[in-house]
Amino acid sequence: MTKSEFDLKVTQIRQNLIEVKKQMNKAADKTGRDVSEIQLIAVTKLMPLETVKAGVAAGIRNFGENYPEQAAEKIIALSDQKDIIWHMIGHIQSRKTGTVCDHFQMVHSLDRIKIAKYLDRYCRERDKIMPVLIEVNMSGEKSKFGWQADSVDKWKNLASQFREFSELSNIEIRGLMTMPPLFENPEKTRPVYQRLREFQQFLQEQLPEMNWKELSIGTSFDFTIAIEEGATMVRLGTEIFGQRPS
Numbered sequence: 001m002t003k004s005e006f007d008l009k010v011t012q013i014r015q016n017l018i019e020v021k022k023q024m025n026k027a028a029d030k031t032g033r034d035v036s037e038i039q040l041i042a043v044t045k046l047m048p049l050e051t052v053k054a055g056v057a058a059g060i061r062n063f064g065e066n067y068p069e070q071a072a073e074k075i076i077a078l079s080d081q082k083d084i085i086w087h088m089i090g091h092i093q094s095r096k097t098g099t100v101c102d103h104f105q106m107v108h109s110l111d112r113i114k115i116a117k118y119l120d121r122y123c124r125e126r127d128k129i130m131p132v133l134i135e136v137n138m139s140g141e142k143s144k145f146g147w148q149a150d151s152v153d154k155w156k157n158l159a160s161q162f163r164e165f166s167e168l169s170n171i172e173i174r175g176l177m178t179m180p181p182l183f184e185n186p187e188k189t190r191p192v193y194q195r196l197r198e199f200q201q202f203l204q205e206q207l208p209e210m211n212w213k214e215l216s217i218g219t220s221f222d223f224t225i226a227i228e229e230g231a232t233m234v235r236l237g238t239e240i241f242g243q244r245p246s
Helices: 003-030 049-057 068-077 094-103 113-125 152-167 186-206 223-228
Strands: 039-043 062-065 085-088 106-110 130-137 171-177 214-216 233-236
Touching: 003 039, 003 049, 003 223, 049 068, 062 068, 068 085, 068 094, 094 113, 106 113, 106 171, 113 130, 113 152, 113 171, 130 152, 152 171, 152 186, 171 186, 186 214, 186 223, 214 233, 223 233
Parallel strands: 039 062, 039 233, 062 085, 085 106, 106 130, 130 171, 171 214
Antiparallel strands: none
16 A cells, blocks of 8 residues: 555545544434443454554544454554554454453453353463453344343343353453344344343343443444444444455
8 A cells, every 4th residue: 555545545534433423423412422431443354454554543542353363463563552452342262362362452242151261361361351241142143143132031041140250350341242133224223222221231230240331232334223222332344444355
């Protein structure tokens, strides 16, 4: 990428961010929320390093990645940027938990107890505490990762399982994450997010000793709906950077 191409990319990202933040403000105002309480995570999975650098130049400081080893290369290349926060938002394989602990500052996709124990162990070895979000499957789709929470009948058992996390001293539960079904009409994701918020309230009552504040929901196609339904983090890729490389 030439300097002029890089500068053009930075300009495009800045313009996209202005538009995204306008939409975020509008959605927050609609429900009487303070937009400053909603964190924008710029998703750079499969994006080349130069695009991430352009994002940094455009002012982005929170990046989301799905694949630990690909992300590690970018994170190492940008290690001089001390104020960047890297969010692991993809499925974590057992053998990749060490890489996640080494390079990320937050995990959104804790989807089973085994991974929680691995993260705890590796973080303890590195004298690090990792903030994590529990990934739940609110739609019941078999293609989705996360604890099955699509039925109220399952919630009490899930709360019992989640209590085990309080015994792991090097991970810190901060809330929940979910991936909605991909609908042509984003309005159809609203019931999924409403049910997630009900589950959040249930956990706050059942496990008040743990922190359930964060809701990582909303992607490029439905983030305004997610904000209206209580998102504290939205994960956007194409709305900021354009289409991913095929």
